[in-house]
Amino acid sequence: MSRRVTSQDVADLAGVSRTTVSFVLNNVHRFSIRPETAEKVRLAAQELDYYPNASAKALASNQTKNIGLIISRAPQYIASDPFLPQILSGLLDALKENSQGLLLEWVEPGQQLQTYLELTRAHHIDGMILMTPRLDDPGLRALEEADIPVVVMGYIPGSSLHSVDVDNITAAETAVNHLLELGHRSIACITNAALPYTSATQRLEGYKSALKKAGVEFIPELVREADFDIQSGYRQMKSLIESAQEFTAVFVASDNVALGAYSALGEAGLSIPEDVSVVGFDDIPLASFITPTLTSVTVSGQEIAIESYNLLTRLMRGEMPEFRSVTLPTRLIPRESSREIGRRGKRGAEKKSANFVSCFNDQ
Amino acid sequence: MSRRVTSQDVADLAGVSRTTVSFVLNNVHRFSIRPETAEKVRLAAQELDYYPNASAKALASNQTKNIGLIISRAPQYIASDPFLPQILSGLLDALKENSQGLLLEWVEPGQQLQTYLELTRAHHIDGMILMTPRLDDPGLRALEEADIPVVVMGYIPGSSLHSVDVDNITAAETAVNHLLELGHRSIACITNAALPYTSATQRLEGYKSALKKAGVEFIPELVREADFDIQSGYRQMKSLIESAQEFTAVFVASDNVALGAYSALGEAGLSIPEDVSVVGFDDIPLASFITPTLTSVTVSGQEIAIESYNLLTRLMRGEMPEFRSVTLPTRLIPRESSREIGRRGKRGAEKKSANFVSCFNDQ
DNA sequence: AGCAACTATTAACGCGCGTTAGTAATGATA
DNA sequence: TATCATTACTAACGCGCGTTAATAGTTGCT
Incomplete structure (x- = not known):
């Protein structure tokens, strides 16, 4: 149980301040840093096998780098869903590029509101994708007002949530x-x-x-x-x-x-x-x-997943796409x-x- | 974008200190708290719809409450895996009881070491389950020495990692x-x-x-x-x-x-x-x-999942089970x-x- | 009354990081 | 030489929470 390596350690080894380390490793260009200094920092980080602590980073930056996939279905149904792997495959693939994580969650009917609130308020995730929610899901209204990007896989009539679905x-x-x-x-x-x-x-x-x-x-x-x-x-x-x-x-x-x-x-x-x-x-x-x-x-689950993720990404960047829902073609x-x-x-x-x-x- | 509700808000409303709030909501009995006070705190929390911030909690307590499921396979194979849903089903079910989250991750061959290190060092997760790793996975050695509980689904000869597998x-x-x-x-x-x-x-x-x-x-x-x-x-x-x-x-x-x-x-x-x-x-x-x-x-994927999770739980509690691997029966x-x-x-x-x-x- | 032994509560620190406001050093200009 | 911009960096604060050490308040016993 060796002591954890912090950015301070990197700073010490590189002979700079912790702030500089942060700037270098996060590619903050607003404050210019001499190339040699940057290089020194990078070497020190590598030398120490430094990985920034995820929780601390999340707390400070207010970004968890995780998105949530919420499945509105009980586990026994999840078990035999031939579609889920496709969705996951598409999502995981897309997430890798932005080095984001995927948090999986299922909600039992009756607990939707509670679960959604907890997920958003506790800020476990930066954005969420709702898989095949039920029409009678009582938590959807709450999500419309939640200050977190949400994309629904599937169509919810009358909802203002963004969605991706096949026709x-x-x-x-x-x-x-x-x-x-x-x-x-x-x-x-x-x-x-x-x-x-x-x-x-x-x-x-x-x-x-x-x-x-x-x-x-x-x-x-x-x-x-x-x-x-x-x-x-x-x-x-x-x-x-x-x-x-x-x-x-x-x-x-x-x-x-x-x-x-x-x-x-x-x-x-x-x-x-x-x-x-x-x-x-x-x-x-x-x-x-x-x-x-x-x-x-x-119906390509992977396509749905990728499209949902793209939409979510735009929402997370603060863009408000003119459209509310994406409809994918079928054949x-x-x-x-x-x-x-x-x-x-x-x-x-x-x-x-x-x-x-x-x-x-x-x- | 209403301001986030913090434990301080709850403390203020309840007329107590933040510490007391923490004790009440986390059921810390080491310091006794008068029932009426506790009740006041709970009411205040409910009134404000308070959910503790996950990142802050993780940072302070050094527990993310997430476990990671790592799939050693490229997305295109994940897509058609009829077994994955069963595993997920079992895991999600088990996790719910302890209100833990499931972080999904895949590693591409060649990137194992890097990925494992990042996951453990960055402390994204409290424990990890490795799904069907390859014999030639170069990252496994590193995991043996990582200070994080690991359970392998599948058998790795010569590895000291705990594992669950069918015979x-x-x-x-x-x-x-x-x-x-x-x-x-x-x-x-x-x-x-x-x-x-x-x-x-x-x-x-x-x-x-x-x-x-x-x-x-x-x-x-x-x-x-x-x-x-x-x-x-x-x-x-x-x-x-x-x-x-x-x-x-x-x-x-x-x-x-x-x-x-x-x-x-x-x-x-x-x-x-x-x-x-x-x-x-x-x-x-x-x-x-x-x-x-x-x-x-x-081969019950759900059983494997549950067994893996149970083993992982014990490891996370600091127990060191006498056995290294669990073998599940088949029929x-x-x-x-x-x-x-x-x-x-x-x-x-x-x-x-x-x-x-x-x-x-x-x- | 005086002291001990609780009980109930809080102030204050630390977790590891991002980030703003500020400083020191350097070069350019008048 | 004095003034100012620019570059290169750092001190210090805050994110929201868990937790220890310390502090009032209360009761029990002699």
Whole structure:
């Protein structure tokens, strides 16, 4: 437990004052410093393996150099979130350049206000990114008035907070249109999450809107709410099947949930896409490797992360961008899981999985 | 930008000194305080919405209340890591109880020493957890001497650092034994990562050891190194298939990689498990939902996380546990992807996916 | 009353750093 | 030589808090 090296030590070794050390190491040009002196200081710092104490620096400069990523979801849901790594990946990458740190935090429903306040007032962080908050999050109002930059990943209608999101409604419309164009008229829908999560509401919105524009009746019985994870997808798909409602296609607003749906469909003896076409959402890496490959809508978590970070950076610099929210484009990637209604026969002629499986039905 | 509320404000409102406020809010019992006074202070703090400044607290108490999770991997690999969410989930859950924060950091190969030093010397964190470091990590030596508690997720032979890991060797042996017991003798192996990652080396070790014990010759040409993600699994499986080496089973040391292998096998017209049995590793949630369901070895990321955290906590309290490393048990979960060699016909009689697919081969 | 033994509270210092206001030294100009 | 700007640096304060050593106030005992 060797004594900690302080800037005073560096100053002593370099034969200058602590102030000079600070100026040199922080590149303060307002007070000019002779190059030789600066060099002496740098050498001394290196010699002593000096690293300025983060807390002291934060206290004095009023900047923690940390940004917070707040996840509005309980740990058990975090565990199976295939999207989180992408977000983190993008954020960590961006943060490295500015040598900032990432503080991870989750808030349990009901504790949002408390948590937000603590984070901002205690000044743990310089800015925060809110991941997929719920519409009914009571803490958001407080954040609008907090004196700390905030960027929301996801859209919160009526909120004055800056936000970054994909155009969920349009994307969902595109996905459903794809199915409509393939001739499907009975299209079920499984949301990605409970409706208090805005993305779920919006994607459902897009689903409805696409049906409406195509003159197809909206049937509430064809809609199910999943809950982020595979299991919920499995459960809801099963529920759809057992409801005896007719449908030839499903729009599943999350690839992860869609994987559960795949499983339930398979278990029920229904083939994709022969019996049921499936369109997912998110385009997770697995989408192009699963059998059959999953038609999906690209959403780059990394892009969202980077865009959020850029926006946050501008806010932290004191700029007030003219826009309140950034909307990222999406793109439908048709794959094997969706095809024209009624068409049977060899699927995926173009690629893989053609004979991945054998014939259990035949015995 | 309202002025920040300090403990002095609370003291003023409560009509006591700042010291008393500190004693009350930090539950310092060494100096007794009259209950009524304490109550007054608490009320004042609540009234003012007082939250102690994190940096100041850290500086004064020499405790940041943050622990660091350091990922020895570049962001592009982080993006597709299905394991990370589990780790985070477990950690976040555990941290909440002690109201600690989680600082996320990644180190790029070559920058380990620098990063570790900065993190410890700058005292960003009170303790750190190292996720899957590489065997050739040059910074580990420095950490052994750093005056900060460190727990390594994964085993580093010869290191004096405390660690938590599953018994990779035994687990891999079990997985391969399972295949051997099913009659397989030509068993390929795809590692989960490059060999500098200890888990990869160890799992390969277990593979070799199981073969040896069973008197089966080890054929280097049957081994491939994957690289965490699905793509690499796809590539390496393809490489195996194209090598024209005979094999009736594969041990894939990561479920994620195995998903890529599934895809490559399907593309090549090989059925699982009729043509090739597959055993994975990690037992990710998807394992029991994919078709065919994937035989795997359970590794609970959350357990690892919690165990690591517990160990770290003890270290931070100054305890020196008698043991240096914790080894977590694993369990093989047989599913549909592995079966007796040569046996054909209906698979997975017990559960789902029986007729998930139809008969493309027949036309 | 006188002393000890508490109990309740506070003044004051230090944590390590950023930063402003100020000083000393040097050169340029009148 | 006196005056002033410029350069190169430093003394000293403050950030907000934890904590020790010291100080009043109270009670118990002889």
